[in-house]
Structures are given as structure tokens and as C-alpha cells.
Amino acid sequence: MKHSTWIVLIVASLMTGCITGLDAGHPRGQITTKRAEFMLSFDDGPLPETEQVLDILATLKAIDGKPVKAGFFLLANAPEEFWQQRFYYAPYELWIDKGSISKYPKIARRIKQAGHSIGNHTTNHTWFRWTWLDTPEAVQGEFIEWEAISKRVLGASNMRLFRPPYLILNTSVRETAERLGYQIVMGELAGDAVPNMTVDEIMQKTQSILAAWNRPYPCLLIFHDNRPATYQHLDEIVSNLQHQGFQLVHFDAKRL
Ligand SMILES: [Zn+2]
Numbered sequence: 001m002k003h004s005t006w007i008v009l010i011v012a013s014l015m016t017g018c019i020t021g022l023d024a025g026h027p028r029g030q031i032t033t034k035r036a037e038f039m040l041s042f043d044d045g046p047l048p049e050t051e052q053v054l055d056i057l058a059t060l061k062a063i064d065g066k067p068v069k070a071g072f073f074l075l076a077n078a079p080e081e082f083w084q085q086r087f088y089y090a091p092y093e094l095w096i097d098k099g100s101i102s103k104y105p106k107i108a109r110r111i112k113q114a115g116h117s118i119g120n121h122t123t124n125h126t127w128f129r130w131t132w133l134d135t136p137e138a139v140q141g142e143f144i145e146w147e148a149i150s151k152r153v154l155g156a157s158n159m160r161l162f163r164p165p166y167l168i169l170n171t172s173v174r175e176t177a178e179r180l181g182y183q184i185v186m187g188e189l190a191g192d193a194v195p196n197m198t199v200d201e202i203m204q205k206t207q208s209i210l211a212a213w214n215r216p217y218p219c220l221l222i223f224h225d226n227r228p229a230t231y232q233h234l235d236e237i238v239s240n241l242q243h244q245g246f247q248l249v250h251f252d253a254k255r256l
Contacts (some may be wrong), residue, residue, distance in 0.1 A: 013156065030210060035245035036210045037063075037218035040238070041071035041120055041187055041253070043163065045099035045225035046107035053223075053232040054114055060238050063247045067072055071220070072111050072253040073121035073163040076149040077102045090127040097226055098125050105153040112154055117251050119161030120146045128168050139176045155214075161185050162252050163222075183253055187220035190237070192227040200235045203240045210246045217256055218249055 029110040031139050042053060050072075062068040079085045080097040085095065101108045112118060122142040133139070143162075150157070162182035164173050170183065177184050191197050206221060213219045223230045229237075242248055249255075 002154045007092055021080060028220045032034070035247060036213035037247045037249045038213075038241065039071070039209055039218050039249055040068065040223065041073060041163075041185070041220055041251060042223050042225050042230070043073045044125065045072055045074055046104045046111060047097060047099040047226055048107070049231040050099065050104075050106070050107050050111065050225040053225050053234060054110060054116075056231075056234045057116070058114070059235060062250050063085065064250075066250075068248055069116050069250040069252070070120055071117045071161065072225075073119040073161070073185075074108060074111075074150075075099045075121050075125050076100055076123040078123075078125050083142075087124050088124040088130075088133070089130075099225060101149050101153050108150075108153055110122040117159060117161065117253065118157070119152065119159070119163055119253075120150070120182065121147070122146060122164050125165045127166060128164065128170055128173050134170065134172060135171060136176070140180075143176060143180055143182075148195045159253075163187070170172075183256075185220070185256060187222040187252055190221045190223050190230075193224050197229065198231050199236065202229055202233075203237055205235060206241055207244060207246075210241060210244070220251075220256060 040057075042050070045053075046115055049072065058067050060068045071119055076245065078100045079088055080100075082095055085093075089096070108118075120143060123145040126138075126142050128134050128139065160180070160182045162177045163185050164177075167186060167189075169186070188209050190209075191202050197205075209221070210219055222236065225231060238248060
């Protein structure tokens with residue numbers, strides 16, 4: 001091997017050592033790295049399990065010491081019949097109970113009364129890759145019907161937040177959301193929707209997302225009301241992150 005190659009290798013390994021030292025957090029006390037802030041959001045409610053999520057949230061304190069406020073991206077009228085679900089949902093999804101403002105209006109109101117933010121997650125949890133649903137009329141219909149049902153149950157709202165189901169943001173979805181004045185709110189999947197994902201694995205995943213977070217705004221984690229790991233263990237998952245030094249802040253779409 002040439003001398004120059006050896007020099008490159010030695011310099012590279014020294015640099016790697018440096019970077020690893022910085023990531024470790026406290027290199028000789030010279031650099032204090034502020035741990036990332038994170039917000040919570042929940043998709044696919046409202047449904048009975050949402051009540052357990054709300055109970056847990058009331059016990060979790062944000063960095064200001066107050067019970068944390070989260071973002072809930074609700075469905076207005078998700079299909080309940082198996083074959084109707086096949087018409088709207090992703091082909092890889094098995095039978096899954098999803099939320100519905102029209103079916104569970106009291107739970108939707110409880111979310112609002114607790115001071116959480118509510119966003120549009122479409123009426124039917126539409127997989128916008130189905131050709132019959134990826135038309136301007138169908139896409140707009142998903143927004144408009146959601147608005148009508150939401151207004152009837154929750155009253156008028158100035159909050160116009162949208163998260164596409166499956167995080168599929170194709171051109172027609174993006175253009176429709178923007179034309180209707182919505183802020184599109186994406187986020188980082190906590191992993192609770194992955195089949196067989198354990199609570200420990202969700203803790204590991206959320207921890208590594210936050211450890212790598214380097215954007216100038218808080219990380220918005222995405223959970224799902226209808227997953228046992230979330231409605232039974234959310235407090236453990238969030239406490240674990242707080243013990244790592246990550247800072248729980250209230251959901252605030254203006255900061256995203
Ligand atoms: Zn969803």
C-alpha cells in the first residue's frame with residue numbers, strides 16, 4: 001500500500017474517533033449537547049382505546065410541568081365491513097379496527113375538551129394508490145366529508161392540519177391539501193403499527209430516532225391509538241425517553 005493511502009486511513013480513523021466522541025455526549029465536559037425535543041401524535045382514532053391514551057397523557061408532564069398536549073389525527077367514518085375496508089385500505093393491511101368521529105363522537109369531544117389538537121386523517125383512511133381513489137374528486141371528497149362530520153360533532157375549527165394515511169403524499173393529495181388551506185403534518189413512525197413489534201423494540205426505535213435528530217425543530221413521533229403497545233404502555237415508552245434526557249414538549253404545529 002502506498003504511503004499516501006496509509007495517511008488517508010490514519011486521518012480517517014482519527015476523524016471517526018472524534019465524531020464518535022462527540023456523539024457520546026460528554027467529551028471531557030467541553031461540549032454540552034442539548035438532547036432533542038419531541039412531541040406526540042396519534043393516528044387512526046377516535047375509538048374506545050383512545051380513552052386509555054387520554055388517561056395516560058393526563059399523567060405525562062411536558063418540560064413545563066403541565067400535562068402534555070398531543071396531536072390527534074382522526075378519521076371521520078372509517079369503514080367497518082371487511083370488503084368495504086378492502087376498497088379503501090392498503091392491500092397489505094389485515095382486518096383492523098380504525099376510528100370514526102361519527103361512531104365515537106363522545107370520544108372525539110373528549111380529545112378536544114382535554115385541549116389536544118385535532119387534525120384531518122381523511123374520512124376513510126384512504127390508500128391513495130388505489131387508482132379509483134387517486135382522482136381529484138375522490139381526494140377532495142375525503143377532505144370535505146371529514147370537515148362536514150367534524151364540524152357537526154366538534155363545531156367549527158380554525159385548525160387545518162392534515163396527515164395523509166400511510167404517509168402517502170402524492171401530487172393530488174398534496175395539491176388538494178394546500179388548495180384547501182391545510183398544513184401537512186408528517187412525522188416519525190414510532191413503530192407501534194409494525195406487526196409483532198414489542199414495547200422494548202418501540203423504546204429502542206424511538207430512542208434512536210431522537211438520538212439522531214438534528215433538525216432545528218422538535219421531532220414529532222407518530223403513534224396509533226388502536227395498538228396495544230401504545231394504549232397500554234405509552235407511559236413507559238415516553239418515560240424511557242425522558243430518562244434518556246429527551247424533552248417532551250406540547251404538540252404545536254406552528255413549531256414544525
Ligand atoms: Zn393512519
